[in-house]
Structures are given as C-alpha cells and as structure tokens.
Amino acid sequence: MYISPVTQKGQVTIPAGLRAQFGVEPYGKVKIEPGNGYIKVSATEDILDLAGKWKAPRGKNALAARRAMEKTYRRF
Numbered sequence: 001m002y003i004s005p006v007t008q009k010g011q012v013t014i015p016a017g018l019r020a021q022f023g024v025e026p027y028g029k030v031k032i033e034p035g036n037g038y039i040k041v042s043a044t045e046d047i048l049d050l051a052g053k054w055k056a057p058r059g060k061n062a063l064a065a066r067r068a069m070e071k072t073y074r075r076f
Contacts, residue, residue: 002015002018014030014041022042022043023043024043025046028043028044028046029044030042030043030044031043031044
C-alpha cells in the first residue's frame with residue numbers, strides 16, 4: 001500500500017513503482033472513477049495502442065466511408 005499526499009490543486013503523485021508496473025507514461029492518462037467509499041485509479045491504453053485491434057468489415061472501405069461522412073456532416 002502506498003500513501004500519497006494531495007496537493008492544494010488536488011494533484012496526487014503515483015509512485016514510480018506503480019507507474020512502471022501498470023505502464024503509466026509521463027503525459028499519459030489514467031481513468032479515475034468513484035467507488036463505494038474509495039476512488040479507483042486505473043491505467044488507460046494510449047489511442048495509438050488501439051491501432052490494428054479491430055479490422056474493418058469485409059467489403060467496407062474506410063476512405064469511402066470518410067468521404068461520405070465529410071460530404072454529409074459539417075465540421076465545427
């Protein structure tokens with residue numbers, strides 16, 4: 001168990017050993033959720049780590065879908 005102080009701005013330092021164990025990199029992100037009497041902090045995957053995890057359905061073209069979206073929806 002680790003105990004870490006909370007700064008005036010509400011920041012908490014995650015000990016280096018835990019960051020290394022769970023792959024939390026500098027400037028990375030963690031997920032924070034309220035629990036029943038506790039706060040749950042968990043490591044998140046980098047968006048680039050998700051590349052290649054899912055394949056497009058057969059017969060679907062990602063570029064054609066993007067062009068259709070750009071034609072249909074307006075950027076803001």
